[in-house]
Amino acid sequence: MAIRFIILTLLFLSSCTIPSLSLYEDQVGLMDWHQQYIGKVKHAVFHTQKTGRKRVVVSTEENVIASLDLRHGEIFWRHVLGINDVVDGIDIALGKYVITLSSDGSTLRAWNLPDGQMVWESFLRGSKHSKPLLLVPTNLKVDKDSLILVSSKGCLHAVSSIDGEILWTRDFAAESVEVQQVIQLDESDQIYVVGYAGSSQFHAYQINAMNGELLNHETAAFSGGFVGDVALVSSDTLVTLDTTRSILVTVSFKNRKIAFQETHLSNLGEDSSGMVEILPSSLTGMFTVKINNYKLFIRLTSEDKLEVVHKVDHETVVSDALVFSEGKEAFAVVEHGGSKVDITVKPGQDWNNNLVQESIEMDHQRGLVHKVFINNYLRTDRSHGFRALIVMEDHSLLLVQQGKIVWNREDALASIIDVTTSELPVEKEGVSVAKVEHSLFEWLKGHMLKLKGTLMLASPEDVAAIQAIRLKSSEKSKMTRDHNGFRKLLIVLTKARKIFALHSGDGRVVWSLLLHKSEACDSPTELNLYQWQTPHHHAMDENPSVLVVGRCGVSSKAPAILSFVDTYTGKELNSFDLVHSAVQVMPLPFTDSTEQRLHLLVDDDRRIHLYPKTSEAISIFQQEFSNIYWYSVEADNGIIKGHAVKSKCAGEVLDDFCFETRVLWSIIFPMESEKIIAAVSRKQNEVVHTQAKVTSEQDVMYKYISKNLLFVATVAPKASGHIGSADPDEAWLVVYLIDTITGRILHRMTHHGAQGPVHAVLSENWVVYHYFNLRAHRYEMSVTEIYDQSRAENKDVLKLVLGKHNLTAPVSSYSRPEITTKSQTYFFTHSVKAVAVTSTAKGITSKQLLIGTIGDQVLALDKRFLDPRRSINPTQAEKEEGIIPLADSLPIIPQSYVTHSLKVEGLRGILTVPAKLESTTLVFAYGVDLFYTRLAPSRTYDSLTEDFSYALLLLTIVALVAAIFVTWVLSEKKELREKWR
């Protein structure tokens, strides 16, 4: 008996080992994928050494500096600078350092070219803002050092390229000169610095670059005034526009004399009305002027006359000049022609001659060419070949060489605005027998290998084969729905106005679509994605579709654009340019007979517009008319307002789908003491399993579960800046929980000495928020749980058994439920970029917080750590319930990083989507990089693990059956022998 007990106890103990969420090394990449991007390229510098790997160094609009392989487009190294550290210029110095100027010209860094290590960093100070300019002359050398000239913040700095030491500084801001260009004179150590003082005074300084000594200073006034960019035509001549933007001014500063020459644009035979601007370029003897929607190439003749060389439409793009072999120059012109793109490389100054002319087929989903960079190489026959790096409208980067696209990168994925998911098509019946047999054979083979692995019989090759099978499982990248709901399409909207559908299995792009640009709208911007139609019950024949809400322009008054995109095919079904604007989009919890979701668009006049515009939609809406509310958070004015639908719009044009609203309530925060910095509401599609929380004493607490709950955080206006800008005494953080129907403040709490930024997540009946505590000099996380006190009386078992309760009856916010809250606060080590919470299909599985840390990783933190019922010495019953003893800070367990060893550079958002399997949730983290994985917060209690050996199970069953048969035969024989005896 005792032995049995001990054995049973041991068995029990071994079955309840501490659950860990970490991965084994060989599980990496099984259900997660990671993709690296760089963003839209702004500058590119080629580095083609004669030996070694050829590479191009680029800087992008996502503040990324990267070195790319010219052969395949892979990233050698990459650095993501901070969100405010915008790259102004890059160049290569000494042939081994990449020099970057960033943060509005205040930070100069040198990176080692082969491996991207930072070599030095210099901070350049200045008093005034000016155009940041970076100049790395090749011939200004002192011993082994060479100079870097940086003009920024009103000063000119000369920096040593070996150690970043500032050799000399000249302040032009003191003379109120705004530097426009820094020009290096050929073959000398003298530089020219030209700039304006005011709008009409032109200054030219001649400076010895070696010591910063001023050699000469000329100034002259031009009555017309200057505006816009300057174009350097030669080392002593530049061209700019006068304030009327109709006269081109040629400024020459030869021989210590400044001369102006005016050329009226109309004299060049051009209509100068409209938008005229000089485009920055570095062509010798030539410059580009953009007038309305065409571009002019204008040449400065030897007699200092201007003449139009060529006129092209605005879609044509010109590269900077490239110096190749003995001072020869070349530049590339890229023109569009139908589905093709023509690339011509022309020698400098000679428009009519072509060095290379190529025409390549271009996918029209890539849009127009935005930028082109060229580079030359020596062919085997010693002639010069050219390759072009092209940046397209959809932010993709292509390398073109010999009329072919060598590689391309979809870098729009670095700038995701919004993400939603879509189901895949249902698997069709009727799979061919041969395929089944083949897959059965494969299946058996795979399982035999796995079995070998389990029994430790596998050779190293087998192990590699097993790993390859696991990683390249065709199951996970199939284009059909699976039973567990793991395979989905991630629909992402990017800043490039391109929509991508990524397969959740391996992250590949299934389709991409550059949104159609209508004639009426010149600069559309995209805002958000919504699930428009998700057929599941009826209307199964329809394809699911998403709604893309955009805006024509950037102001909130700009008219809205709606696009509907089929998520199976990636085709734009429809597109509307609306007459009204859209400041809010509300997906309603109602769908029509074709499973189209009803959406309300709120315009800037507080009118709401119903979509889809069908009579069925309006009848559904009218049934729920009085129960639909909306609220607006005006962060700038410190006002939160609640609105209700009033009546149909009154106007000249009768619009059945437009409704007026009226203000029901408003909460006005005192401007002098509170400033709204965060407003978070619950996810509309979140599923909650139960309304009761059972405590260890079998007591019941009723959760206050309302979707109409808004969490608002306000800080003292003084403390709304960055951390450290305010004293703890004058900083406070006030958090509110507001009912958005009635405007009732359910809960209010003040954290003294705390300040933002606040990141919060609201789920079920709790809110977790992250802020900075100035007194403790640490970040803190607080949790507040909300319980419904008015339901607390429902504790009579008999009544509950008989169903005599009103716990499931629909509730209204006007019934004024009484609530209680419980809060607790903990220290947290990291600062946070984003917070999300896992969501599962039925809401039964326990929750985890997903915290995007400052290190661009995603940390999974059990909600159990943020439980207001934690105490220092929990009772035995509480321990059994799973309450963790209270500690002052939240633990960061290295194994619980969801992103394991990877980084999601520039992390901006985390999306969680429930899978069909209750235990599992799908997580997609995006920033410059993308990361996707599958999480099971309470482990996969409802399915066998991926590496479960079915073959072993099968083998065991077969062996058992065989054993039974053999023993049966043996026993029969023995019995017979007994009987004969």
Add this chain to the structure above:
Amino acid sequence: MEKGKGVMGSGRRWAVDFTDNSTTPSTRDIADPPGFSRASQDQDDSTLSRQKKDAEANWKSQKAWEVAQAPFKNLMMMGFMMWMAGSTVHLFSIGITFSALWQPISALQGVGKVFEPYKDSKVDLLGPKLLFIALNLGGLALGVWKLNTLGLLPTHASDWVSSLPPALEVEYSGGGIPLQ
């Protein structure tokens, strides 16, 4: 009981009966000793068998009482095991609890069978049966109590509300910070 039977029945191979049961005095030469009456011996014989029967009945009833009290030992044993198993839900405690529930139930089902051998017109089995049933019911109660301590009985409000879905809301609201 089985043992007794064995001794009386199959234990002997042969027997000499010294008692002469013939009642006819003519076959005897010798007169009966004084004070001996043949009739009384006859009478005695019948009283002997009656006595025998009485003893058996006594014995049966005694045994029946013993059988009826047997679950008590079981009860003690079960109690000890339950105490050993503790109050947390795991394989061992569940196994013990269910065996504690199953044993009395199966015993109660077979009450008639258990007391079958002691069936006698002279023996009153009601008492032992009642005791047997009471003790088994006690065992059952112990099992149920154990089930309750394990928290497997829906006796709390929490057991009835934890599966209730959240109440639906009448109103719907949306909105937030305007789209940027």
